[in-house]
Amino acid sequence: MEVGEIMVEEIADYYIDWAWLKGSKLEESPEYTKYVESPLRGKLRLLALRFHQRLYYLYNDARIFTRQADISNISQRFSEIDQLYEIIVRLYNINAMRVLTY
Numbered sequence: 001m002e003v004g005e006i007m008v009e010e011i012a013d014y015y016i017d018w019a020w021l022k023g024s025k026l027e028e029s030p031e032y033t034k035y036v037e038s039p040l041r042g043k044l045r046l047l048a049l050r051f052h053q054r055l056y057y058l059y060n061d062a063r064i065f066t067r068q069a070d071i072s073n074i075s076q077r078f079s080e081i082d083q084l085y086e087i088i089v090r091l092y093n094i095n096a097m098r099v100l101t102y
Helices: 030-037 074-093
Strands: 002-009 019-022 043-051 054-059 064-066
Touching: 002 030, 002 054, 019 030, 043 074, 054 074, 064 074
Parallel strands: none
Antiparallel strands: 002 019, 002 043, 043 054, 054 064
8 A cells, every 4th residue: 555645734834734745655755754744743634545556535534435446246346345444454453543432
């Protein structure tokens, strides 16, 4: 998986409130470090991951989707669900997401 886009809000900078970054190898850029890891970092609102030649959008309110899904038949639908499940499991295993209990 590779980060393709991020949207960061509430950045601790007088001149920049939010940023939307796109690119390849984004996690290696100085902008990524500034807005995601430094003391100026903000709140991550959107993370778009490249996975199996698709871009999956993950929002901080738990929405996950791709615009490139193929749901033309039942077999393809299950394949799409499997890919979403794999992304969720991988993120959970590296503590990048949490399970909410009520």
